[in-house]
Amino acid sequence: MEKMWANSGDSHFLEPLDLWQQILPPDLAERMPRSEIKGDEEIVYVDGTSFSRKLPQFLLKKDKERGRETIAEMSYRPPGSRDLQARLADLDEEGIWAEVVYPSLGLWNPLIKDPDLVKVACQAENEWVASEVQGVAPDRLVPTAQLPLLTMEHALAELEHVANIGLHAVCLPSGLPSYIDDYHMDSCEPIWSLAEEAGIVITFHIGSDGEVIDTIAYRGPGGAILNYVETSYGGQRCAMKMVASGALDRHPGLKVLVSEGGATWVPFLGDRMNEAYRQHGMFVKPKLSAPPKEILFRQVYASFQHDESAPATNWAMGYQNVMWGSDYPHIEGTFGHTQKTLHELFDDVAPDVRERITRGAFKELFPHVSDPPGA
């Protein structure tokens, strides 16, 4: 079987457990969130206070067949989840060349209420990923930065910092708490302007809703499947907010990546938005310079792992920004069977379509990455 190299629009890195101690002054490190799991509750300590929250069942359940690991433990089993040299060896073995790398501590951000603490922590972690992740293989690893969203002033300053230290993407949560203006509101405009100007890609990873309480969580028969699919919708909502609000229309150079949520939803969403835009036209504002689907297809990229319908989204439905993703090292991903998956997906697909989905769309977002051996 010929080795098929692919770039990945979706992967994860687990920071050292003592990251805050490493990169923040002791008095600030002490204030950062940490958590303990007790029974089915997580006790979160943050900035001198603590609270408990119920954890989703699937995070706590042990794998009954194996009898030992939770889903979180299984997801970080590969040594490459924490060790970048082991990671690069895994990537070479799997046939993954460049990858978008999400930090795993990302969910701490919405827990902090002090804008100044979030600001300093984002700044420090972004510098850390720039040197410790991107720095290890700048032509292959594209870590995503985080922004302190509690004040627009801090968010903009950090976005500028992110550009200055040479990062290429910033990840925003797929759902925002109610005290932050949502992505379709005009108040977000300065972020879109600056990201466009600085050439920073906006990424949304599905399921990164932070403290947003998801009112829809299923128990009972089929619950594991239902909850898994449900997490996809947050990413779709981010994309449609950016299109429907006119943000992407006003900033044609701004590009958005929705990671891990599949790609076949994009034509679905585009057609739905077009129908609303046309049939409910009398109620729609702002008006856009092109149908919403055209803007969505032009500026939104979407990554999938195994979805067998995803390639046809490109060749049969005209959506060019379908992008493959490994989700390394998570168990939803392809680690251990990447070559099998790539061959199943692409053996019967035209070479230009395969090239576009496995590498071309990625290189359009991140032209600085190099090419895999033989390409």
Add this chain to the structure above:
Amino acid sequence: MEKMWANSGDSHFLEPLDLWQQILPPDLAERMPRSEIKGDEEIVYVDGTSFSRKLPQFLLKKDKERGRETIAEMSYRPPGSRDLQARLADLDEEGIWAEVVYPSLGLWNPLIKDPDLVKVACQAENEWVASEVQGVAPDRLVPTAQLPLLTMEHALAELEHVANIGLHAVCLPSGLPSYIDDYHMDSCEPIWSLAEEAGIVITFHIGSDGEVIDTIAYRGPGGAILNYVETSYGGQRCAMKMVASGALDRHPGLKVLVSEGGATWVPFLGDRMNEAYRQHGMFVKPKLSAPPKEILFRQVYASFQHDESAPATNWAMGYQNVMWGSDYPHIEGTFGHTQKTLHELFDDVAPDVRERITRGAFKELFPHVSDPPGA
């Protein structure tokens, strides 16, 4: 332009305003819900009590360009929305042959708390649609029945009644209030058994969430588009509950139609469910006799109006149960431009695919309908 005939998996009929007075004894008719609109609130009177609820903005807003009608008024402007002879004339003119017809008073059902009142009302309205809608053109009009869901005993008795009076489909709400077991729960099993045995199709019309409070309603830029797309997700959830819970696997003869929500979501959902089923396999129960996508593709049908990606869902992604729908007489539908829409959708599509989407899938669900002229 050659006339293209299509069956429609989605249309609506508006009952007479005094329906309850016509079909129920006066003391029961008096207890049925009625509503008045005051400002941006609706006052609902039901069974001796009343409450007010905020109406979605788009239902209240006048069309600014036309300066006179709300979206609800526009949606029922065609005389055929209330008058079946006018309707058949419209259908002939538009090129629509057979259609699934949803009653418009459907949303009254979850407002009533007295199980006996719901039972009598469902029984009476189902008999009315059997004689007054289906009876007018039994080979073309397929009205959907309603079930009294407050007790399983009543629901089953009415489902049997529905079959006995010759109706072919029952519509269930796309979202259920918390005091009724959701569709993935085992307690729904007797409904699925009886529907399969009686050959009754289960239909879900998107946006029929009744009293379920949707926590996600958008205001601000793009709101009209965002809210429109959001209503689609309820139908997807119904389909995935029926698959993930094993209901469709246990009842391979049971067929489900999701109306008005598009069709391109089906391969998306199938691939997501397969990924969950395989990658999170250790947490999934029940196990199914086939991958969830196969069951979804086999037993779930989905109707769309304008979605240009929908035909490729059939020929490029292998989903055979894509079904066209007119949404007559609503403004989201094709009334006034049906032929234009059908030709845009299907002129470049292979004849067998066109036949399947415009008529074949419908006839598989409802083999008793006749064929259009010349077919």
